[in-house]
Amino acid sequence: MKRFYWLIIPAVILLTGCDSPHPRFARVEAQKVTVDGSTFKIRIRDGYAEAIRTNFERLPKIGDTFPKAAKAIEIASGCKVIPNSMKGDPALMVAKLDCK
Incomplete structure (x- = not known):
């Protein structure tokens, strides 16, 4: 069992990065939106938007x-x-936004 402790820290680091925004959107509050069963965290800044899909989907296309x-x-x-x-x-x- 002691041999596997070295795997815990890298696993925790990888899992904490799953919902991290790009640095461009780092301090932007996310809005959670669900569309047709897919859940996204949306961040908007300077005419651009970032969507991070947060739910599990098998083989998403x-x-x-x-x-x-x-x-x-x-x-x-x-x-x-x-x-x-x-x-x-x-x-x-x-995506780039048109906010006219």
Whole structure:
């Protein structure tokens, strides 16, 4: 059992980083939004939004996750996501906003 103690600290460090924002959004309060079963933490700053998916999904696909994240961002920000501006992966996405 003592041999496995060295695994605990790296595991804790990895798990604490799961919901950490990009440094650009570091001090921005997150809004929790759920869309079609996917839960996101949304942070908005300077015309950009970051969406971090916080729930477990088995084999999430970008084609399914991006539209949900865009809708969550629009709900949280009150702005439209600029078409084709979303980048990232099924866990963390960043989009440019049109807040006219």
